[in-house]
Amino acid sequence: MSAANLAPITATDSLSQALKANIIPNQEYLLQGSVLDSAVEVLLHRLRGLCDNVDAGTETFDDQEVCFSLRDPNQQAAPLMLRVRKALDARDMPFQLRYIGQPDLGDKSRPTVVRSSLDIACSGMLIEFLNELGCRIEFEYSVKGYMFRKGRMKITVSKVFKISQSSMSPEPISQSYLVELSVLAPQGQDAIGEDMRAFADQLRPLVQLDKIDYKRLGHMS
Amino acid sequence: MQREEKQLEATLHAILNRVNDLKTAIQALISKLENEYETINWPTFLDNYAILSGHLTGLSKILQSEVAPSLRSVVVLPLQLGCERDEALARLTEGRVPACTHDLVPDLLRTKPEPQAEQRLQQFNHKASTLSHDTAQKQVAQFTKVISHVWEIISKGREDWEGESMRSAGMQPTHSIADTHALVTAVGTGKGLRPGMPSMGPSGVGAPGLGPSRGPAPQLGPAAAAMPKAPSAIKTNIKAANQIHPYQR
Amino acid sequence: MKRGKATIICEVKNGSYSQYPVPENKTGTYVIELLTKRILALGASQQGQFLVDCESYLSHPQMGTTKTVHILHNSEQPASVFSILESGTKNIHVIADGLFDLLMMKLSQHYTSKKQTKIESKGPRFELGDFCVKLGSVTMNQNFKGILVEVEYRPCVMANAVWGLLREFLQGLLGPTVPVQPTQHLMSRMNEIYTPIDTIYQYLEHFSAYRKVTGMRNN
Numbered sequence: 001m002s003a004a005n006l007a008p009i010t011a012t013d014s015l016s017q018a019l020k021a022n023i024i025p026n027q028e029y030l031l032q033g034s035v036l037d038s039a040v041e042v043l044l045h046r047l048r049g050l051c052d053n054v055d056a057g058t059e060t061f062d063d064q065e066v067c068f069s070l071r072d073p074n075q076q077a078a079p080l081m082l083r084v085r086k087a088l089d090a091r092d093m094p095f096q097l098r099y100i101g102q103p104d105l106g107d108k109s110r111p112t113v114v115r116s117s118l119d120i121a122c123s124g125m126l127i128e129f130l131n132e133l134g135c136r137i138e139f140e141y142s143v144k145g146y147m148f149r150k151g152r153m154k155i156t157v158s159k160v161f162k163i164s165q166s167s168m169s170p171e172p173i174s175q176s177y178l179v180e181l182s183v184l185a186p187q188g189q190d191a192i193g194e195d196m197r198a199f200a201d202q203l204r205p206l207v208q209l210d211k212i213d214y215k216r217l218g219h220m221s
Numbered sequence: 222m223q224r225e226e227k228q229l230e231a232t233l234h235a236i237l238n239r240v241n242d243l244k245t246a247i248q249a250l251i252s253k254l255e256n257e258y259e260t261i262n263w264p265t266f267l268d269n270y271a272i273l274s275g276h277l278t279g280l281s282k283i284l285q286s287e288v289a290p291s292l293r294s295v296v297v298l299p300l301q302l303g304c305e306r307d308e309a310l311a312r313l314t315e316g317r318v319p320a321c322t323h324d325l326v327p328d329l330l331r332t333k334p335e336p337q338a339e340q341r342l343q344q345f346n347h348k349a350s351t352l353s354h355d356t357a358q359k360q361v362a363q364f365t366k367v368i369s370h371v372w373e374i375i376s377k378g379r380e381d382w383e384g385e386s387m388r389s390a391g392m393q394p395t396h397s398i399a400d401t402h403a404l405v406t407a408v409g410t411g412k413g414l415r416p417g418m419p420s421m422g423p424s425g426v427g428a429p430g431l432g433p434s435r436g437p438a439p440q441l442g443p444a445a446a447a448m449p450k451a452p453s454a455i456k457t458n459i460k461a462a463n464q465i466h467p468y469q470r
Numbered sequence: 471m472k473r474g475k476a477t478i479i480c481e482v483k484n485g486s487y488s489q490y491p492v493p494e495n496k497t498g499t500y501v502i503e504l505l506t507k508r509i510l511a512l513g514a515s516q517q518g519q520f521l522v523d524c525e526s527y528l529s530h531p532q533m534g535t536t537k538t539v540h541i542l543h544n545s546e547q548p549a550s551v552f553s554i555l556e557s558g559t560k561n562i563h564v565i566a567d568g569l570f571d572l573l574m575m576k577l578s579q580h581y582t583s584k585k586q587t588k589i590e591s592k593g594p595r596f597e598l599g600d601f602c603v604k605l606g607s608v609t610m611n612q613n614f615k616g617i618l619v620e621v622e623y624r625p626c627v628m629a630n631a632v633w634g635l636l637r638e639f640l641q642g643l644l645g646p647t648v649p650v651q652p653t654q655h656l657m658s659r660m661n662e663i664y665t666p667i668d669t670i671y672q673y674l675e676h677f678s679a680y681r682k683v684t685g686m687r688n689n
Binding site: 008010011012014015024026070072073074077080097099118119120121122123124125126128129132133134 | 518519520521523525529530531532533534537539543545548551553555557560562563564565566567568569570571572573576577579580590667
């Protein structure tokens with residue numbers, strides 16, 4: 001029997017192989033900040049100068065994100081959060097289903113937030129699937145802005161909007177753009193954090209990208 | 222007398238150390254040039270020269286200092302010159318000088334510059350001394366002008382580079398910490414995005430009457446739409462839901 | 471929407487051949503070899519192997535009505551994970567990339583795998599002109615359960631248009647008395663454009679039937 005006729009290995013096996021080889025990008029390194037509406041043009045200009053994907057003009061996106069929670073049946077752990085993103089400007093693209101774990105800020109020496117993350121492209125009836133799975137919609141928003149790439153780094157500059165019930169134009173939740181710098185990488189590639197810090201420094205003082213613990217912020221206010 | 226001898230010995234020792242340092246530095250430089258010339262990082266290579274010049278300065282300091290006056294009164298007298306190989310000398314010099322020949326001695330014992338170099342130095346001195354004061358002044362002024370022009374260009378460039386930072390330091394800010402926090406918590410926990418609810422509220426979304434801006438029910442619109450053979454009444458609902466909800470294909 | 475090709479999956483039951491009766495004590499390997507010989511005699515060539523597997527997860531009792539998530543993989547679409555959620559009478563499917571399997575691990579508190587019902591169909595894959603035929607032996611938990619034959623007619627994207635042809639082909643291969651029935655799912659989709667998930671639904675229906683009959687046909 002030729003090699004082509006060998007039995008295909010099961011998906012479970014190939015997945016555990018990939019896990020063992022540590023090639024699955026399941027960690028997100030993240031820095032966040034914001035820029036005032038008045039200064040966003042300057043920031044975009046600077047990003048156009050620094051980033052890779054600018055030859056064919058600036059890449060834009062217009063997404064809607066719904067955040068679901070799935071409560072732990074034993075009531076022991078915090079609810080599991082799942083996010084679904086859908087491109088409003090490219091409707092035939094698949095949904096993006098995201099699992100995001102607890103952010104780990106580490107100590108001062110760690111340059112970025114690290115959190116486990118699974119980014120899954122999905123098609124089909126995802127929203128209904130999640131509803132039936134036992135997930136509940138927690139909140140949703142739309143997010144519109146610009147996406148830049150620099151090597152493995154992704155930089156988004158985006159405006160976050162409340163979803164409005166009527167056909168009125170959506171209401172932005174702040175007078176600033178959210179700026180996020182992130183990299184998805186397999187576990188243990190912490191060196192990328194330094195690269196991100198270096199890149200973030202190039203955007204100073206226009207934007208201050210930092211490790212932000214939204215959990216603590218949420219409790220404070 | 223004994224004190225002087227001791228002093229001389231200490232001085233010689235210090236000089237020897239310096240010379241050895243210098244020698245190892247030069248060796249490192251040469252081996253780098255010979256072995257790593259393909260991968261060499263030239264800016265760091267230049268640092269080697271800084272090390273060399275450091276050692277040279279140290280050496281000349283010792284020679285100039287008052288500790289070493291007696292050295293000036295010491296004479297080196299070559300007793301024997303010859304073309305035959307002197308093993309002891311070769312060993313002392315690590316094989317560099319196999320014999321004390323006529324060829325080498327003038328270089329090794331030289332206390333003045335080479336005649337050629339001396340001649341050129343004299344030429345320059347002569348040229349400088351014949352130059353009229355006015356011409357010299359003119360040339361200096363011209364040079365200063367060029368330098369200051371370059372300086373101006375550089376500092377203007379720097380100002381442009383740092384302009385934004387200076388402006389932001391002195392003038393309006395380009396970002397606000399409060400906005401950052403608001404945006405990050407909104408995206409992270411939904412704060413401000415859930416109508417009329419505290420963050421992480423347990424069951425509010427499905428409850429009716431909450432949230433004047435939008436009811437939660439239409440989110441489930443696609444659920445109805447996904448059933449393959451839905452009655453027509455539902456289909457009209459879908460259309461309505463479709464306009465506000467983008468998750469329907 | 472990605473288009474597939476009309477496919478029919480037919481179960482081969484032992485002893486259902488009138489012309490080539492398979493003795494009751496013969497193994498699945500015997501039937502596969504027999505069918506392989508027949509299809510090679512028709513002029514088909516073997517093009518590798520195939521594998522379809524299914525693992526099912528049950529919701530935690532605390533979560534209310536029991537729901538089942540079936541996770542299926544098909545070697546024809548090696549980068550995809552097919553997930554079908556069975557909730558009451560409704561089936562909802564999602565087609566995702568390979569990381570969906572990792573998500574199921576994250577959901578292990580909520581949905582637990584019924585390992586002993588892990589089931590797969592695997593075997594040789596043949597091409598014969600416009601037809602693609604897969605002879606799968608079904609094993610659950612390492613126990614042989616039966617044989618599923620999948621026939622795909624590649625130029626056609628609508629089951630209704632090619633149903634008669636597929637049935638004729640299958641009966642030619644398996645014997646004229648073999649009943650060839652579309653699964654419930656295919657029945658409802660006869661006039662729709664066929665996509666890979668339709669194949670998955672057919673397999674799931676057959677797999678579920680095998681799971682219900684346990685311990686019977688252990689040879």
